[in-house]
Amino acid sequence: MAELGACSQCSGDVTADSDFCPHCGLLLEAAGVQQCEMHPDKEARGVCIICHSLVCRRCSKRVMGRMFCSDHKEVEVVQDWANAFESTETHEADLARSILESCGVSVQLQNAQSIGFIWGAGSESAISRSQINKPVKVFVPIPDYLRALQQLAEWKSGDDGSDRSSGTASE
Numbered sequence: 323m324a325e326l327g328a329c330s331q332c333s334g335d336v337t338a339d340s341d342f343c344p345h346c347g348l349l350l351e352a353a354g355v356q357q358c359e360m361h362p363d364k365e366a367r368g369v370c371i372i373c374h375s376l377v378c379r380r381c382s383k384r385v386m387g388r389m390f391c392s393d394h395k396e397v398e399v400v401q402d403w404a405n406a407f408e409s410t411e412t413h414e415a416d417l418a419r420s421i422l423e424s425c426g427v428s429v430q431l432q433n434a435q436s437i438g439f440i441w442g443a444g445s446e447s448a449i450s451r452s453q454i455n456k457p458v459k460v461f462v463p464i465p466d467y468l469r470a471l472q473q474l475a476e477w478k479s480g481d482d483g484s485d486r487s488s489g490t491a492s493e
């Protein structure tokens with residue numbers, strides 16, 4: 323049975339036998355000294371919380387206390403959720419959600435209605451009009467992020483007018 327401990331950096335839950343903290347990417351003592359995957363002569367300072375690559379000071383980026391590799395530094399992360407997709411079309415975001423949910427990925431939608439939507443007493447018009455084009459963001463759990471992107475890429479490539487019919491070509 324794995325003991326639970328707390329990460330010394332973010333105080334998130336970590337199991338005693340894990341090599342890194344899944345919440346912030348800090349390398350834990352159990353991992354020992356590790357080398358950066360991009361720069362084998364450099365000591366890794368942590369792992370990217372999205373893809374778990376070992377990264378050094380030079381090729382990592384810390385955003386809000388979390389470690390990212392150069393490929394994933396632009397990913398928007400809120401708590402333990404990552405933004406996998408966004409669209410100003412509500413139905414498109416809904417479609418993305420149903421695709422992901424059908425693959426067993428849990429999804430949270432974030433949109434203008436659910437965050438910071440302030441109905442000031444009687445003065446709603448300016449705010450609601452300015453928020454109507456805000457994208458709906460589809461967040462997935464960080465461990466599912468790469469899988470989610472792959473599913474969405476498959477969906478998009480099937481959707482993008484490649485007119486190879488999905489029917490089986492039979493002889």
Ligand SMILES: [Zn+2]
Binds near residue numbers: 332344347
């Ligand atoms: Zn941590």
Ligand SMILES: [Zn+2]
Binds near residue numbers: 371372375392
């Ligand atoms: Zn990464």
Ligand SMILES: [Zn+2]
Binds near residue numbers: 358
């Ligand atoms: Zn590096």
